[in-house]
Amino acid sequence: MHVRHMERRLREMNLEILSMKEIGGAHAGNICKVEALSENENTREHYIYKEFAEKRDQEVEIHKNIEEILTPFSRVVKVWETSPKAMMMWDLGYPVKAGFEALPIGEKKILISDILKVLTSLHCVEAVQTNLPIHQLSSEWKDWCLEQLGKLGSRKSWASPKWERTIQEVNDRLDIPHYQSKCPSVITHGDPHLENVFYKDERIWLIDWEWAAIGSPLRDVTILMQDIYDDDLISYVPEYYLQCLRERGFILDNDDFWSDLSYLYIDHLTMMLAWEVEKYFQGHLSEKRIRGIIEWKIGEIERVQSEVMDRKNKFSH
Structure with missing residues (x-):
């Protein structure tokens, strides 16, 4: 400094x-x-x-x-x-993440709803002459995640080789790095996980805009989702976000919505998995916590991959 x-x-x-x-x-x-x-x-x-x-x-x-x-x-x-x-x-005080896990489920849902309303407002801003970059998927997060999990495996006996196989398999089977977003492009924050979200003066505020870009609105929604470790809340997020869009007169094609949601969610689970491992290496997470995070995110990746394959099989028959 x-x-x-x-x-x-x-x-x-x-x-x-x-x-x-x-x-x-x-x-x-x-x-x-x-x-x-x-x-x-x-x-x-x-x-x-x-x-x-x-x-x-x-x-x-x-x-x-x-x-x-x-x-x-x-x-x-x-x-x-x-x-x-x-x-x-x-100074906005403490990020939402600081006390999120301790909240009752009802209060978590209210807070998530408020965040989604703010993201909806951002996504409905007309994206003209912004000079923002265009967000596209690539192999960047997969490569970093495999590197991080490889390091973890070389240092810790409890690290499972299955985690790396899962990341490689989902990227190969779904060709994540070459996926082209289908929803109309909007201004996205690019990193609205719960450490970048604050509640102050009865309003939601967002910090760290360095990854802002033009892209699918599901980019922001899925980064938020990957920070939520609750099945019911994860199901609630896309449903409530769709409701917010409808109230603003912003209608998305149903198939495009769920396709972007699945692919971007897998990509962002992969990205943040690598970042959480990095935080563990730097001493910011306990061994118990990082193991729980990895198991959850790998489980989510497997779940979403299965849903995507089921949809593809359904359409192919």
């Missing part, structure tokens, strides 16, 4: 730093909480200052391109495009 740069930047905003605390974790850069005194209004405010790691500063360009679109969904105060590239936002 370039503290001198941060101090100078805040002074230029007429803010005096009262305290700062670096936030640990697996972040794409350095992040700290800042309490500052506004010299104009003589009030104490709480911010998050994020200094981007090298080659992980796409979010700066994203905000420059679609700042007006993002305003209802994020609480960014200022973005610095000069080195070191950085961003300051209001």
Whole structure:
């Protein structure tokens, strides 16, 4: 963290730093909480200052391109495009994920519904002249996941070779890397797992927009789904999302919807499985937790693969 740069930047905003605390974790850069005194209004405010790691500063360009679109969904105060590239936002407290598992199922469903309403609002924004990249599936996450599981297998006797076989098999049988999304393209956040979702001032807010792109709306829905470890809630997500779309007059072809959902869900389960293993390597997850995560995600991949094959067999007869 370039503290001198941060101090100078805040002074230029007429803010005096009262305290700062670096936030640990697996972040794409350095992040700290800042309490500052506004010299104009003589009030104490709480911010998050994020200094981007090298080659992980796409979010700066994203905000420059679609700042007006993002305003209802994020609480960014200022973005610095000069080195070191950085961003300051209001402190939103703790991510939804922090207390999600402890919530009763009814409260989980309400929270998930609120998140899906926000995603629906984003997906219904007209995607014109955004200069955002186009999201396409590739072999990137499969390759990374196989690499991560291979490392895990070489280090831990409890790691099952079956996990790698499952990842390879589903990608071969369904040809995941070459799947072309079928639903109309929309603006997508690209990474709305529960650590990037916050509830503050009776509203849902989204952070970390570095993977924003034009793509299938099911891209966001499935990244959210892979963070939910409950069969009923996983079934609820696509059904409620469809309801939200219908209420906005956004109608998707049923076959296209479930096709995108299946393929993107498998791809994102694979991606986040690799990322969770990385968090375990970095000491952020216990052995018990990572084993549970892997078993769940592998089970979901097998379930969805079976459903896709059943649909294909049904149509072929």
